[in-house]
Amino acid sequence: MSATAAAKRIIPLLDRVLIQRVKAETKTATGILLPEKAVEKLNEGVVVAVGPGNVTKDGTTVPTGLSEGDRVLLPSYGGSPIKLDAVKDKEYLLFRAEEILAKLQ
Secondary structure, three states: OOHHHHHHOOOOOOOEEEEEEOOOOOEOOOOOEOOHHHOOOOOEEEEEEEOOOEEOOOOOEEOOOOOOOOEEEOOOOOOEEEEEOOEEEEEEEEEEHHHOOEEEO
16 A cells, blocks of 8 residues: 555544655755754645534534645644554654644745
């Protein structure tokens, strides 16, 4: 099973959003390889799946402002890490829509 197929099996509830964190480049523009300890985690990710949205007191659903494929800016801390057996090298996080800082163009 591929990485995207394994991640697509997870359907977030309410206003939750499943994010795949973008990995930092391990090679410079001149071709120098950087050690893993020297590479910082980026606060950027790609939306993999989006929940239907929050339900108000009167029963209507308010959809989130994100859709699959959007690039987003993430907070330094937070989110629930999701471990997938089929995928070892990719990092998935589950955030509430209100915790995401910005949508990148």
